[in-house]
Amino acid sequence: MKITEVTAKSILRQHRRIDSWFLSRYGMNLFRGCTHNCSYCDGRAENYYVDGDFGIDVAVKINAVEVLSRELDPGRKRKPMKSGFIMLGGGVGDAYQPIENKYEITRQVLELIQHFKHPVHILTKSVLVKRDIDKIKAINSNNRAIISFSFSSVSDELSAKFEPGCSSPSERLEAIRFFKNEGIACGMYLMPVIPFISDTREMIEDAVKKGTDAGVDFIIFGGMTLKEGRQKDYYMNIIQQQYPELSGSYDQIYRSDKWGQASGEYHTAIHAVFKIIADHYNIPVRMPLNLFQDIVDENDRVVVILDHIDYYLKMSGNRSSYGYAAYVISQINEPISSMKWNLRHLKGIGPTIAKVIREILDTGTSSLYNQLIRTHYANHY
Structure with a gap:
């Protein structure tokens, strides 16, 4: 050495x-x-x-x-x-x-x-x-x-x-x-x-x-x-x-x-x-x-949850736009909550993903996210 x-x-x-x-x-x-x-x-x-x-x-x-x-x-x-x-x-x-x-x-x-x-x-x-x-x-x-x-x-x-x-x-x-x-x-x-x-x-x-x-x-x-x-x-x-x-x-x-x-x-x-x-x-x-929920700021919390949703969906063989949406949010410098009702103006953010983002901002999590995790836990071989 x-x-x-x-x-x-x-x-x-x-x-x-x-x-x-x-x-x-x-x-x-x-x-x-x-x-x-x-x-x-x-x-x-x-x-x-x-x-x-x-x-x-x-x-x-x-x-x-x-x-x-x-x-x-x-x-x-x-x-x-x-x-x-x-x-x-x-x-x-x-x-x-x-x-x-x-x-x-x-x-x-x-x-x-x-x-x-x-x-x-x-x-x-x-x-x-x-x-x-x-x-x-x-x-x-x-x-x-x-x-x-x-x-x-x-x-x-x-x-x-x-x-x-x-x-x-x-x-x-x-x-x-x-x-x-x-x-x-x-x-x-x-x-x-x-x-x-x-x-x-x-x-x-x-x-x-x-x-x-x-x-x-x-x-x-x-x-x-x-x-x-x-x-x-x-x-x-x-x-x-x-x-x-x-x-x-x-x-x-x-x-x-x-x-x-x-x-x-x-x-x-x-x-x-x-x-x-x-x-x-x-x-x-x-x-x-x-x-990590109480460690990261609101933008990063949204980015991570969207990325994780993207992973779970693709892991199950589904197509997903959540990863791209996470990237779009990651490029925004202002608090995403200030754009809460104007998310559709962002490229790659459609009505479904916008609804998920608003839910994360309101509750700190997402029902889709939790559902995908529960589905993961419910599967056995």
Whole structure:
């Protein structure tokens, strides 16, 4: 491992719109590079501009706490920050990768988040996050903290092959139990499932069952992206070493898509399998409303609920315009309540969707949204 200490001009990134998968409004990378060295990580792709040998070389932003302290200080801002979760994790470096043990930058960042009374959502593959239970509980008492762990499977054997620097899935599941016992909401991000290896019905069900048994509040599912260039070359080298018979199958589903997406047929197939299993275990497949309803502002609440409606409808094989409507609302700067009776003037907002938006503004939720969730819970196989 090669560590380079660097200084950063900025740390906090405000998203252009709220992320309905993670419910984050802000994010940050405290490290560039990650010694978890997951073979499928798209942080390895050229478009992330991570220097050095990804998985071995890591740049540490040694002034991150100082810079972030200025960025979070309301006295330095002309207008207040938008309400919403600050995301720690993902991007191009896990906030709890092994070198955090030495630098404790993430721990100090949590102290800042606590001090300025922001909510936090942490996504990691490391049980080092348990070290900071004191800070996490303090944030949760002031506002809200959610701890999520990502998994490609719950097989320790597979994880050792594809995620050699991570805590094992068994350790991550134990950590979920630990946080739940401490009163902290937890999510499982079952993504990416590994094509032809951990995307089988048996493997997905094993993950959902063990996540549910551990007490997760929700499970988010997703496939694997494989971008042409450094990411795909590295990953396919692992496949050729471990599963040479699968090389041709990857060629069939990854067809040089700009974003590294698998074919639509494959995407539909694995999500259909997940839906059946998630329905059976009665597990929310999006972050439940009670975890964010009082955290986000009215516009973001509308955007997220519309996005979730869109997901549930498409998951059931229906067409939907709710996702586009969510995008339209996300581009509006003024409170959507000020346009409550003029929503039809917005492109993509017809009478049905306008009625749903007004209901969300009036009640904080939507009968259609609740109906789709109830239908999800009512389905069994």
